[in-house]
Amino acid sequence: MxxxxxxxxxxxxxxxxxxxxxxxxxxxxxxxxxxxxxxxxxxxxxxxxxxxxxxxxxxxxxxxxxxxxxxxxxxxxxxxxxxxxxxxxxxxxxxxxxxxxxxxxxxxxxxxxxxxxxxxxxxxxxxxxxxxxxxxxxxxxxxxxxxxxxxxxxxxxxxxxxxxxxxxxxxxxxxxxxxxxxxxxxxxxxxxxxxxxxxxxxxxxxxxxxxxxxxxxxxxxxxxxxxxxxxxxxxxxxxxxxxxxxxxxxxxxxxxxxxxxxxxxxDGEGATKLVEVNIHHAASHLEGQHAAKAIVGSNLVKAAIFGEDPNWGRIISALGQTNVKIDVDHVAIILNGFKLVEDSLELPFDEAAVKKAMSDHKITIDVDLNAGDATGQAWGCDLTYNYVKINASYRS
Incomplete structure (x- = not known):
């Protein structure tokens, strides 16, 4: 419980x-x-x-x-x-x-x-x-x-x-x-x-x-x-x-x-959103954790979250750079409840509705690797203009 x-x-x-x-x-x-x-x-x-x-x-x-x-x-x-x-x-x-x-x-x-x-x-x-x-x-x-x-x-x-x-x-x-x-x-x-x-x-x-x-x-x-x-x-x-x-x-x-x-x-510097990534059906828990952190740590994914852009290709790109086991023909991606990808192919989706959902403070990304029975989870934030502003003047 x-x-x-x-x-x-x-x-x-x-x-x-x-x-x-x-x-x-x-x-x-x-x-x-x-x-x-x-x-x-x-x-x-x-x-x-x-x-x-x-x-x-x-x-x-x-x-x-x-x-x-x-x-x-x-x-x-x-x-x-x-x-x-x-x-x-x-x-x-x-x-x-x-x-x-x-x-x-x-x-x-x-x-x-x-x-x-x-x-x-x-x-x-x-x-x-x-x-x-x-x-x-x-x-x-x-x-x-x-x-x-x-x-x-x-x-x-x-x-x-x-x-x-x-x-x-x-x-x-x-x-x-x-x-x-x-x-x-x-x-x-x-x-x-x-x-x-x-x-x-x-x-x-x-x-x-x-x-x-x-x-x-x-x-x-x-x-x-x-x-x-x-x-x-x-x-x-x-x-x-x-x-x-x-x-x-x-x-x-x-x-x-x-x-x-x-x-x-x-509360990441300049952040406007909390991002949670959940990995499903990973080959092992360790691989699930690694995959989740790779996605949430991708600057391209973080920038897309800030821009409220449902560009799922950035999630695939971050995932593909890892060494975790993936059934590359059967990956599924769900973004704040909207399924965008099934069997590694884009599904028809209402982009305006997805963008509206991405205006929420919390963004949840679920990714199914179809490679096993394990899970993984990681958290991060979006990447904003203010992050650069804060860190460009940290000593002052």
Whole structure:
């Protein structure tokens, strides 16, 4: 059964969030997420060879301890390609937060997003950390935004062992979105009782089906990261793969991550439409995922969506460039409910009606490969004039 996922920010038991203006810009630019107690932690990270200092720090901490208690975050400056000084600055942030909360520095993660190559203005960063308080302030969601037009928030509530469990997440991402785990940051936190190792396996699997299936512009950032913290304060029995409620928890986590991922795709820089591609009858799930992402990532397809042009040949072109197995004589394409292609041949269709349907905010493309029994799904957005405008003046 489908899990209800809310866009309301619901704090799980034992968490604080805050967002403040540290002076990096004229509105919220720093924030933190803090648990009352150490929390099991898991993470997935950018595959870029140029991994940013804060991302590298979190990766090392979680791999070593599988626990975090706090994450401090900033926007505007990514602290990437900043050498030894950038690493020292990330450690200085970590230490200051640890001192403030009176916890072990190895329980403090750091996350940054923004301009690559610039050093953090540490006087402002230190002052920002001084301002952060243990409160439940939704301002943390805007503190990490860069070119985003709105915050991405998702929550799920469920029962495990008769205990109420909450999973909440927020994310930023608008441009440089092409995760192989893009720029995107995701922070998910729950009061469920689950081990860090169990959480890591579940997160890695779920990210592959959600965040790694979105694309805005085909670029991968140096700072991509998704973290999950689970502090256990819901007091359920430890969640293992044998627990009867484990599938429900996994479904809820997947739903939260999927909603955040779709929110990022929909808010691509300059975007006016969310595009969802569903592949049917692929030879394998992996091939279905690859085919879906190839279509949603095609600039020609994205431009056609923006122009509300039912040019299905661009979908075929994107598909044909992949190495996935296709019955090339029996492909079908459906665009927002209108079947345009059957057996790889165009069907008669009312172009005016299709163009009207393409004026919707959400565009759904279904493609049948007739090559097997597997499926695939990916999300993206249209390509607009504003994308070029935004990125031509990003430093200014």
């Amino acid at each position: 489908d899990m209800a996922i809310s866009d309301e920010f619901i704090w799980p038991k034992g968490y604080y969030t805050d967002g403040v203006q540290a002076g990096l810009r004229d509105h919220n630019d720093m924030g933190w997420l803090v648990s009352k107690v150490p929390a099991a932690a898991a993470g997935t990270y950018t595959t870029s060879q140029f991994i940013a200092a804060p991302t590298k720090l979190c990766k090392q901490l979680i791999a070593k301890n599988h626990h975090l208690q706090a994450i401090v975050m900033n926007s505007v400056i990514a602290n990437s390609c900043t050498g030894a000084k950038g690493w020292e600055n990330a450690l200085a942030e970590q230490q200051q937060v640890a001192d403030k909360l009176e916890i072990d520095p190895e329980l403090v993660g750091v996350a940054s997003t923004g301009l690559i190559g610039a050093q953090l203005p540490m006087t402002k960063i230190h002052a920002g950390i001084d301002q952060l308080q243990l409160k439940q302030n939704i301002g943390v969601t805007t503190a990490v935004m860069t070119t985003d037009t709105h915050a991405k928030i998702a929550s799920a509530q469920l029962m495990i062992d008769g205990k109420s469990v909450t999973i909440t997440g927020f994310a930023k991402g608008s441009g440089m979105i092409h995760p192989k785990m893009a720029t995107m940051l995701g922070f998910v936190f729950t009061d469920a009782n689950i081990s860090g190792l169990q959480l890591q396996g579940l997160l890695s699997q779920t990210v592959d089906e959600t965040f790694n299936q979105i694309t805005v512009d085909g670029d991968t950032s140096t700072n991509d990261m998704v973290t999950v913290m689970a502090n256990g304060l819901a007091d359920n029995h430890l969640l293992t793969s044998d627990h009867p409620d484990y599938p429900t928890f996994a479904q809820a986590l997947s739903g939260v991550l999927a909603k955040l991922a779709q929110g990022i795709a929909s």
